Amino acid sequence: MELIGSKWKLLIMRNLLVRPWRFNELRRDLEGISQKVLTDSLRSMEENGIITRTVYPEVPPRVEYALSELGESMRPIMDAMEQWGTAYKASRANG
Numbered sequence: 777m778e779l780i781g782s783k784w785k786l787l788i789m790r791n792l793l794v795r796p797w798r799f800n801e802l803r804r805d806l807e808g809i810s811q812k813v814l815t816d817s818l819r820s821m822e823e824n825g826i827i828t829r830t831v832y833p834e835v836p837p838r839v840e841y842a843l844s845e846l847g848e849s850m851r852p853i854m855d856a857m858e859q860w861g862t863a864y865k866a867s868r869a870n871g
Contacts, residue, residue, distance in 0.1 A: 784809055784817050786857075789847065792827060793854055796842035826850070 787806050791797055797805075803814055818841060821827045826847040832838040843850075 782817065784813055785821060786854075788814075788817055788821065788841075789826070789843070789850065789854060790858075792841060792843045792847065793851060796830075796840040798838065798840055802841070821847075 784806065787809075788802060791802060791805060799814070799818070802818075803809060803811065806814065818827065818829070822829050822841075825844055827841050828844045830840045830842070832840070
């Protein structure tokens with residue numbers, strides 16, 4: 777929980793489970809996140825080995841973030857959380 781316990785880190789991981797993302801793509805998709813919080817979250821996740829940061833030698837430089845092997849190993853946990861959340865929302869709607 778210490779590694780991905782924040783709301784934003786969970787949402788970043790959710791996106792990266794689908795495909796690699798560029799910084800501005802993440803910023804546009806994660807409504808309400810500030811540039812600073814996104815930068816800090818990505819740096820922290822990279823330092824903890826959850827994501828990788830790839831810089832492509834282009835002009836302008838292109839940077840992509842993707843899940844590392846460690847991040848990919850969390851896929852079953854993220855899937856279980858998604859299933860639980862879906863079931864919870866359904867039970868609240870019916871109840």
